[in-house]
Amino acid sequence: MPTPTRDLTPAAVAAWRARSQRLWGERLATPWDAFEHLAAVQSQEYQPSKLTPAMRAKPDGDGLAYAGAGGVDALIEQGRVLRTHVLRTTWHTVPAADLRMLIAASGDRVMQVIVNGSRGIGIDLRTHERATEALAAATAGGRHLTREEAGEALEAAGIAGASGQRLGHLLMHAEVSAVICSGDPKDGKQTYASFDERVPAGTIGKDEAIRELARRFFASRGPATVKDFTRWATLKVADAKAAVDELKLGGSGLRELRYDDRVFYYEGERPEPEDGGPVVDFVQ
Structure with missing residues (x-):
């Protein structure tokens, strides 16, 4: 005791x-070290969330720990950290090398929350499975899709109503299924990319x-x-x-x-x- x-x-x-x-x-020396230390940073709003590692890191020459070559924007662009739904049904920014570990730890529990919540807006499990398969195909080969482009890909695959809250649930299911994650920013917008093409291999x-x-x-x-x-x-x-x-x-x-x-x-x-x-x- x-x-x-x-x-x-x-x-x-x-x-x-x-x-x-x-x-x-x-x-810590850099924002990257802060991400590694924390393992996951809640980032429901991306711009304010950049302060989380910045406040824990030494400032760079400009006095801004979130700017410059080693800052948060650069880490996102380099794919060293990824912004996705993990641990809870909320956005988190995490080291790419840790994402398989985070999903393995509690992905099954988070998935239960997603599936149960989706029933209330008319999405059954089979629809989730079809959407996840369609998103895997749409992001294969290095294609990075904005949210709007992901919705269009789902509509083209025959999944109706892929917009608004419904689209958010379909994307979360694919994220927690380790099929998609964040891709390269496009015109200031987050994109979705193939999980296996962005996350280091491992089990x-x-x-x-x-x-x-x-x-x-x-x-x-x-x-x-x-x-x-x-x-x-x-x-x-x-x-x-x-x-x-x-x-x-x-x-x-x-x-x-x-x-x-x-x-x-x-x-x-x-x-x-x-x-x-x-x-x-x-x-x-």
């Missing part, structure tokens, strides 16, 4: 998490994927609870607990403490208390 920690306060936990996320303390099992995701989550967002992890990644509690137990047994460096009748997990050392008065951060 973890030893109770009596000298923690909610403010101290928040400060510790800010340091784990690299909002406080030593910044990873569900259990291994959840362990790796847990390691990254607690290293970048700890101290945090198993419940925090399950909500963030759309996981079953039993699967998350099993991953944490295996990490503890495997000498991963994962540590635990008890605070407020809950068990928190983290990596590294507890930071020293902050000096000075209150600090206000604008966080993205």
Whole structure:
């Protein structure tokens, strides 16, 4: 059992998490390092989401961590990071090399949410399967399609009503099926491309994927609870607990403490208390 920690306060936990996320303390060298550290950055709105890695990285010569050759736009254009639906039915920007792991960890659970939600707008499972097959064909051979072009490809394949909310659900199903992901920007618009043509090859099992995701989550967002992890990644509690137990047994460096009748997990050392008065951060 973890030893109770009596000298923690909610403010101290928040400060510790800010340091784990690299909002406080030593910044990472580049936005790319921030993406690797966080594993997934929620990016429902693309432009504001660029601040997430920028706030955690050292500024470049112009004082802008999100601009220049190593900035977020460049990483997107290079395909080193991809913007797609993963972990939840929300946009995330992730390292391309991690996308198979993220889908393996909780893609089946996210897919349940997509399929269940789609029934309410008249999309059955067979329609999803047909649309995903059509999108695989439409993006094959290096073709990158805007949302409008993807809708046109689906209409041409005989899938009616491929616009608006219906189109969004059809695209999400194909993304979580590891068939499409983000492509090269076109005239400032996001595109969709073949998953296998953009994501490094490899295979990873569900259990291994959840362990790796847990390691990254607690290293970048700890101290945090198993419940925090399950909500963030759309996981079953039993699967998350099993991953944490295996990490503890495997000498991963994962540590635990008890605070407020809950068990928190983290990596590294507890930071020293902050000096000075209150600090206000604008966080993205």
